[in-house]
Amino acid sequence: MSASVLAVITSVITLVFIIDLLRRGVLKEKYAVLWLSVAGIALVLSLFPSLLEWITATLGFEVPANLLFFGTIVVLVLVAVQLSYELSSHEAKIRRLAEEVALQQQEIKRLHDRFDRGQQ
Amino acid sequence: MIAIPAWNESGSVAKVVAEVQAAVPNATVIVVDDGSMDNTGARASEAGATTLTLPFNVGVGGAMRTAFLYAQRQGFDAVVQVDADGQHNPQEINSLLEGLSEADIVVGSRFHPGSTYKVRGPRRWAMDLLSWNLSRMAKTRISDTTSGFRSAGPRAISLFAVTYPAEYLGDTVGSLSIAIKDGLAITERPVTMFYRRIGRPSKSALWSTLYLGRALLALSVQRLKRNPHTSREVMA
Numbered sequence: 378m379s380a381s382v383l384a385v386i387t388s389v390i391t392l393v394f395i396i397d398l399l400r401r402g403v404l405k406e407k408y409a410v411l412w413l414s415v416a417g418i419a420l421v422l423s424l425f426p427s428l429l430e431w432i433t434a435t436l437g438f439e440v441p442a443n444l445l446f447f448g449t450i451v452v453l454v455l456v457a458v459q460l461s462y463e464l465s466s467h468e469a470k471i472r473r474l475a476e477e478v479a480l481q482q483q484e485i486k487r488l489h490d491r492f493d494r495g496q497q
Numbered sequence: 498m499i500a501i502p503a504w505n506e507s508g509s510v511a512k513v514v515a516e517v518q519a520a521v522p523n524a525t526v527i528v529v530d531d532g533s534m535d536n537t538g539a540r541a542s543e544a545g546a547t548t549l550t551l552p553f554n555v556g557v558g559g560a561m562r563t564a565f566l567y568a569q570r571q572g573f574d575a576v577v578q579v580d581a582d583g584q585h586n587p588q589e590i591n592s593l594l595e596g597l598s599e600a601d602i603v604v605g606s607r608f609h610p611g612s613t614y615k616v617r618g619p620r621r622w623a624m625d626l627l628s629w630n631l632s633r634m635a636k637t638r639i640s641d642t643t644s645g646f647r648s649a650g651p652r653a654i655s656l657f658a659v660t661y662p663a664e665y666l667g668d669t670v671g672s673l674s675i676a677i678k679d680g681l682a683i684t685e686r687p688v689t690m691f692y693r694r695i696g697r698p699s700k701s702a703l704w705s706t707l708y709l710g711r712a713l714l715a716l717s718v719q720r721l722k723r724n725p726h727t728s729r730e731v732m733a
Contacts, residue, residue, distance in 0.1 A: 472555050472559050472663055475551050475552050475553060475555055475559065476551070476555070476562055476563040476566060478551070478552050479529070479549040479550055479551045479552070479563050480549060480563065480566060480567055480570070482549075482550055483547065483548070483549050483550075483567070
């Protein structure tokens with residue numbers, strides 16, 4: 378019993394934490410949705426352990442814990458892939474910005490030099 | 498336009514700029530200072546080059562895309578890439594430019610009869626493999642795929658201003674692969690390398706083997722990629 382109480386408390390804390398991050402504008406919606414769903418599912422499963430046992434039996438897992446581990450690993454791998462994707466896209470954008478900065482800087486220098494010549 | 502990507506080359510960049518200007522007096526010389534920690538950019542400007550200064554190091558590929566963007570916006574119709582370490586002979590720039598009458602990209606090849614440029618071991622296998630693969634893709638012989646001494650015509654400029662890979666070997670092998678996929682014609686001209694004046698090339702066995710692996714990886718990734726005009730990187 379105490380283990381399932383712990384599970385409920387943990388899922389609630391996670392939910393509150395994610396909602397707080399979202400409220401303070403620290404976490405973007407597209408990432409929050411994922412973690413809210415994970416925390417939500419965890420909460421439902423810890424409130425109704427029989428549901429977990431039913432899914433375990435239906436999917437053919439031996440032990441409910443195995444299903445949990447499997448689900449957790451799948452979610453974490455997907456998150457890692459998504460983060461790599463976002464990182465690649467940001468690297469490409471930052472690189473593009475760096476190139477643009479170099480070109481703008483040269484343009485400013487050119488206009489500056491021309492202005493200085495005009496002043497004399 | 499002559500594009501010289503330079504990263505921490507304050508010792509040689511001024512000399513290279515001066516030699517290039519002497520060899521092709523009508524050309525505009527652009528030095529792309531790729532986030533150097535030394536005064537490469539200042540030395541290049543003093544020598545009379547127009548300097549594009551990247552805020553941090555983005556690699557040769559990023560430096561070259563900056564140069565191609567500049568060329569496109571300024572309306573240049575030919576870009577010759579020359580290394581800042583002085584290993585390329587500025588006298589051969591004209592030969593690379595003349596080659597543009599028959600192709601979109603002219604690669605200065607270090608492998609040709611009479612060349613003293615020798616490579617051995619895993620590095621050589623990698624270069625042969627890359628050459629064989631890209632030659633087959635291009636349906637024309639490209640003997641030296643990793644040469645950083647090359648010229649680009651108008652079609653190549655507009656392609657490379659949009660997409661020029663920044664990954665390892667992307668600036669050489671990757672860009673050729675993209676160009677071939679986009680239907681650009683590639684040819685080559687013999688060039689002679691000067692020995693590096695400053696800095697030393699890495700030649701340990703471990704490094705060479707690593708080079709082979711990375712070359713293979715770079716090529717397979719490039720071959721997997723879709724046509725550059727439909728790839729997402731363009732939108733970035």
